[in-house]
Amino acid sequence: MSQNLLLEFIKRFPADRSRPFLVEYDGSEVSFDKLLDLTGRYASVLASHGVVKGDRVAVQVDKSSDVIALYLACLQLGAIHLPLNTAYTGDEIAYFLGDAAPRVFVCIPNRLETSQDLARKNNVAAVLTLGTKGDGTLNDQAASADASTDIADVTEDDIAAILYTSGTTGRSKGAMLSHGNLTSNALTLHKAWGFQPGDVLLHALPLFHTHGLFVAVNIMLLNGGKIILLSKFDADDVIERLPKSTVLMGVPTFYTRLLAHPGFTRDVTSNMRLFVSGSAPLLAETHDQFFERTGHKILERYGMTETCMNTSNPLDGERRPGAVGPALPGIEARVCDKDGNILPHGEIGVLEVRGPNVFKGYWQMPEKTASEFRKDGFFITGDLATLGADGYVTIVGRDKDLIISGGFNVYPKEVEEVIGEYDEVGEVAVFGLPHPDFGEAVAAVIVPANANGFDEQELINRTQDKLAKFKVPKRIWKIDELPRNTMGKVQKAQLRTQYADTFKGNAK
Ligand code: AMP
Numbered sequence: 116m117s118q119n120l121l122l123e124f125i126k127r128f129p130a131d132r133s134r135p136f137l138v139e140y141d142g143s144e145v146s147f148d149k150l151l152d153l154t155g156r157y158a159s160v161l162a163s164h165g166v167v168k169g170d171r172v173a174v175q176v177d178k179s180s181d182v183i184a185l186y187l188a189c190l191q192l193g194a195i196h197l198p199l200n201t202a203y204t205g206d207e208i209a210y211f212l213g214d215a216a217p218r219v220f221v222c223i224p225n226r227l228e229t230s231q232d233l234a235r236k237n238n239v240a241a242v243l244t245l246g247t248k249g250d251g252t253l254n255d256q257a258a259s260a261d262a263s264t265d266i267a268d269v270t271e272d273d274i275a276a277i278l279y280t281s282g283t284t285g286r287s288k289g290a291m292l293s294h295g296n297l298t299s300n301a302l303t304l305h306k307a308w309g310f311q312p313g314d315v316l317l318h319a320l321p322l323f324h325t326h327g328l329f330v331a332v333n334i335m336l337l338n339g340g341k342i343i344l345l346s347k348f349d350a351d352d353v354i355e356r357l358p359k360s361t362v363l364m365g366v367p368t369f370y371t372r373l374l375a376h377p378g379f380t381r382d383v384t385s386n387m388r389l390f391v392s393g394s395a396p397l398l399a400e401t402h403d404q405f406f407e408r409t410g411h412k413i414l415e416r417y418g419m420t421e422t423c424m425n426t427s428n429p430l431d432g433e434r435r436p437g438a439v440g441p442a443l444p445g446i447e448a449r450v451c452d453k454d455g456n457i458l459p460h461g462e463i464g465v466l467e468v469r470g471p472n473v474f475k476g477y478w479q480m481p482e483k484t485a486s487e488f489r490k491d492g493f494f495i496t497g498d499l500a501t502l503g504a505d506g507y508v509t510i511v512g513r514d515k516d517l518i519i520s521g522g523f524n525v526y527p528k529e530v531e532e533v534i535g536e537y538d539e540v541g542e543v544a545v546f547g548l549p550h551p552d553f554g555e556a557v558a559a560v561i562v563p564a565n566a567n568g569f570d571e572q573e574l575i576n577r578t579q580d581k582l583a584k585f586k587v588p589k590r591i592w593k594i595d596e597l598p599r600n601t602m603g604k605v606q607k608a609q610l611r612t613q614y615a616d617t618f619k620g621n622a623k
Contacts, residue, residue, distance in 0.1 A: 118271040120294045121190040123302075124336040125151070129312075136335075137180050137342040140352075145180050147340070153181065155262030157188035160253060163260070164219050164241040168193035168267050171217035171277065173239075174323075175199040175208065175226075178346050179247040181254070182322045183332055185221065189275075190294075193267030194218075196276040197289075198323035202601060205229055207287075212237035215277060215289060215478060219243060224251050247346070271295025277478050278325060278420045289478030290421045292329075299471040300423035301333035303443050308362075308389060308414070309430045310338045317360040319348040319369065324602055325420050326394050331364045350376045354383055361388040366603030367397040370413060371542065374404055384409040389430070391416060394602045396510060396528060399436035400535050415439050417510055422494060423472045426508045437532070441506035446470035447493075450502045455489050463511055463526065466500040467493040499526065516607050518547030520555050523585045527607075530588065533581045534559060539569045542597050545588065546607045550618040557586060558614060560594040568593060590617060 132147035139145065166172060172189050174197060176182055182198075189196035197215055199208065201223075208230070212220060217239055222230040224244040234242045244251035269275075275297055277289040316335050320327030335342050343360055345352050350372050357363070370392060373379045384390075390405070393416045405413050417439035418424035426448060428440035442448040449457050450464040458464040473494045476484035487495050499511045511526040518525040527545040534543045541564040550556035563569055571591050578587050592614070598606040 117266065117268040118273075118294050118298070119190060119193070119266050119269050120275055120298050120301075120333075121154075121187055121266055123298050124187075124333075127337050127339055129339040134340060136340045137183070137344055139180060139344055140346055150180075150184055150187070152262045153184040153257065154187040154191060155264055156257035156260045157185050157253065158191040158263045158265075159260040160243070160256045161188055161192060161194065161219060162263065163256070164243075166192055166194050166218050168269070169195065169274070170219075171195045171197045171215045173197045173199060173212060173215060173217040173220045174245075175201060175203065176221060176223050176245045177201060177247045178322050178344070179245075180344055181245055181247075181249070185245065185253070186276075186322075186328065186332075191263065191266050193269045193273060195274050198276070198278065198328065200321070200323050200601060205233060209233050209237065210287070211279060212239055221245050221253060269294050271298070272475065274475060276329075278323075280420050288480060288483065291475045291478055292423070293475050296423060296472055296474060297329055297333060299445065300329065301337055303445060303472075304330060304424055304427070305334050305337045307427055307430060307443060308334070308391070310334060310362075312339055314338055314341075314362055314388065315360045316342050316362045316364065317345070317353060317356055318342045318364075319345040319353055320364060320366070321347075321601055324394075325418065325423060326364065326366070326602065329423055330391075330393075330418075348372070350379070354378050357383045358386050361386060362391070363387065363389075364391040364393075366394045367392055367401060368395075368599065368603040370397065370401055370405055374401070374408060379408065381409050384411055387411060389414060393417060393424070393439075395604045396512075397437075398535050399532060402436035417498075417508065419496060419498075421474045422468055422496070425468045425470075425472065425496075435507055438507045438509045440508065442468070442470075442508070443472075446472055448502060448508055449493065450500055450508075455493075460504045461501055463499055463501055463524070465514060466496045466498045466502075466508065466510070468496060469493045513607075516546065518545075518555050518557055520547065520550070520557055520585050521553040523583075525557055525586050530557060530559065530578075530582060530586055533578055534561065534574070534588075534591075537569075537574065537577065539564055539567065539574075541565075544597050544605045544607065544610060546610050548611060548614055548617050550589075551620065553585075556589045556618055558617065559588040559591045560597065560610060561591060562594055562597060590614075 135144040137145040219241045221243045224246045243253040245253045274291045275294045276292045279287045390413045412434040416427035426439045428434040447469045497514045530545040542562040545559045547555035598609045
């Protein structure tokens with residue numbers, strides 16, 4: 116029997132398909148019927164351009180409900196959906212087209228010319244456009260196409276999507292996710308987070324990333340709707356729609372921005388059942404403030420492009436601030452040293468995971484893939500973590516963000532938690548800089564909480580009461596905004612480059 120994820124969704128669509136799957140920003144509704152019809156038309160258009168099972172379809176477009184139909188059309192054909200961050204430049208797109216060799220590239224209407232040029236140079240057979248208002252050549256061609264109803268026969272190991280990792284170091288890698296990976300993770304999360312008919316998900320995440328697409332959209336497709344779709348996160352828009360929603364999935368910056376908004380009150384959250392956070396660490400401080408303001412405990416979960424979601428705080432049970440909860444059902448997590456030896460509970464090491472959620476490898480990088488798996492099938496995540504005897508995992512940072520100062524390990528998160536507690540601190544990021552004496556020195560940037568700013572030396576002195584000497588930042592700079600990518604992850608590599616020369620020749 117075909118293991119196509121689309122079949123899994125359709126099986127769970129409501130009996131009455133005239134019901135809304137999604138509500139657009141302008142309030143118009145997209146029913147399940149309409150979604151399926153558009154999916155079938157897109158599938159026909161893609162097929163008319165030669166797309167067959169296994170072909171890549173690269174997509175770099177602004178967010179709209181049509182993108183969801185395009186994703187489903189790829190599933191329908193057994194083709195590989197390849198969403199690309201809208202922030203990528205021409206040079207970056209050229210790399211992805213060259214690497215993934217898609218059959219079709221779907222871009223935004225006003226980038227047609229440059230995209231055609233890139234496509235020609237990279238042997239992409241066709242370029243289609245897709246706007247956010249039902250415009251673009253994909254929609255033009257879909258209008259006169261028959262809606263295909265054939266759904267490709269696939270196995271659970273066939274690839275459904277390739278998502279390029281953010282690639283802060285080295286080449287960006289294409290993570291291959293199979294129908295089985297996506298199906299198992301969506302079913303697991305749907306159950307773990309207690310989705311029921313009647314849930315309404317407020318969607319403010321991008322659709323080119325695992326969080327917005329494979330967590331948020333897949334769950335709601337399994338749940339029989341319904342999504343309220345926002346083109347992006349805007350605190351005013353979110354606050355206006357919270358009373359009509361029951362679930363919000365966000366990155367930590369959503370929550371800090373909501374907390375900074377005077378209109379974000381307990382009242383506006385009274386219809387809400389669940390707030391989920393992930394993709395970057397949520398400070399315990401934010402978790403606590405959110406609880407004080409709203410009475411809701413944010414549920415933090417942990418995952419990555421390569422693995423979908425691995426761990427989650429429980430729906431019922433302790434949602435522990437600063438921790439990402441136990442491994443999800445069917446998934447194993449362990450913490451090991453760099454040679455793969457399992458460490459005792461509570462010790463910091465690299466988190467490794469195994470389960471039906473873990474990807475099939477990096478596109479055309481068999482050696483890189485092999486080097487990131489253990490012989491027994493565990494994937495080495497590159498995240499530093501502890502695993503408690505109670506199964507709860509705490510992420511302490513990326514392996515590559517670890518600071519080694521005077522031979523001692525400093526985990527940025529620990530220092531961030533200390534500095535983040537001071538009233539004058541809005542946001543903080545801690546990172547290592549080359550230092551002639553210590554190898555690396557701890558440094559920090561903060562976004563002050565108010566216009567009064569802060570006194571650097573006084574703040575450094577205060578951290579000395581809480582942190583061992585080698586963890587105390589040698590410098591703390593003020594910054595207007597932390598450099599974050601679209602998923603809210605602080606770009607520490609950028610900070611390291613910016614301040615790289617600070618301690619040069621400063622041997623003391
Ligand atoms: P991405 O592949 O873009 O989803 O990024 C995955 C990475 O985001 C993980 O390897 C972690 O470093 C980080 N991440 C995701 N969720 C969390 C979380 N809840 N807490 C801390 N880091 C997280």
